[in-house]
């Protein structure tokens with residue numbers, strides 16, 4: 001088989017690669033789309049086809065667009081920037097359908113995707129490295145640990161991107177040669193929560209630089225983390241997230257949904273699915289993104305394995321007004337899922353696990369008899385696997401809402417609503 005080939009791209013794969021065929025074998029080519037004719041170089045032969053590098057676009061698709069970012073192609077994020085809006089939206093829906101089909105769901109109602117716009121990402125983790133030429137800071141290159149020295153990012157909130165250059169200047173005198181760091185930033189309701197991880201104990205001059213930086217750029221809280229030790233260098237205001245009117249103090253670098261728009265779409269879907277029902281269990285609740293909006297109408301059990309976010313949720317629940325009872329439960333739901341017996345008293349269960357899904361917990365939910373289940377997932381494949389367990393256990397998958405908070409990337413969140421068959 002030829003090493004370099006010409007291929008017509010006819011469809012898209014789950015990771016956003018263009019897919020064509022050569023001698024009857026599927027060929028996967030990144031940065032290509034249906035309608036392109038490309039020259040591609042084979043890198044690897046796998047069970048399901050040939051994985052290639054794009055050498056050249058011979059004839060571009062009619063709907064191909066100019067990428068919005070100068071770092072396109074090199075940067076590991078946003079690989080689908082050359083899709084027009086309609087092509088992208090169709091692909092988001094197709095991405096959900098592909099995962100569902102793999103688990104035998106051929107006929108599910110997939111709703112219109114909620115796609116976050118440009119410049120909406122409110123949390124980022126930037127990589128930094130001190131080199132002889134200064135600090136390189138940005139995102140990892142595609143499939144590599146090399147760092148793109150980013151001076152823009154069209155998907156990230158401008159309040160965060162304007163800090164890229166000042167951060168380089170800040171870290172220059174603090175890091176030693178070849179020292180790496182990670183800068184986590186979250187834009188909260190009270191300003192930016194920043195946590196810098198690096199293998200370096202701060203001296204007095206470093207502290208002054210960091211504190212001046214926080215003042216100059218109005219950073220709400222700046223923590224330095226060295227080998228797990230969290231050093232609160234400049235706490236000017238408590239970083240706060242606001243959920244349905246409840247003010248939750250955000251523990252440093254905690255999980256929040258990636259965009260305001262994504263959070264709103266997920267929350268609306270979850271609240272809507274539980275409307276009119278009684279008690280709700282919110283499993284993998286984090287700091288309470290869904291707990292508080294749900295607790296406007298329902299008594300909510302909020303279960304979470306990490307102590308810090310759950311403590312933040314509990315503290316907010318203790319002082320918030322206008323909510324039904326919130327019962328926080330600290331529990332490792334992988335090792336000790338809530339049992340079918342414990343779940344029986346609920347009318348609805350919401351679960352939003354990490355990427356690995358929640359197979360042990362879902363097996364218990366499937367046996368519980370709870371009338372409504374809402375699955376929120378950041379991995380369409382584990383979503384579909386968990387959905388299969390629920391459907392085999394007697395639930396009907398009513399609808400799936402795709403929520404895309406990572407514009408132009410294959411990452412996708414799904415909300416599935418399940419009803420118990422009688």
Ligand SMILES: C[S@@+](CC[C@H](N)C(=O)[O-])C[C@H]1O[C@@H](n2cnc3c(N)ncnc32)[C@H](O)[C@@H]1O
Pocket residue numbers: 255256257284285286287288289290303304305306309331332333334335352353354378
């Ligand atoms: C995708 S986040 C969702 C958080 C929350 N629902 C939200 O929207 O902000 C997943 C949550 O699962 C929690 N988690 C991870 N492993 C867990 C486990 N074994 N048991 C319970 N919670 C776990 C994480 O700490 C995190 O808060």
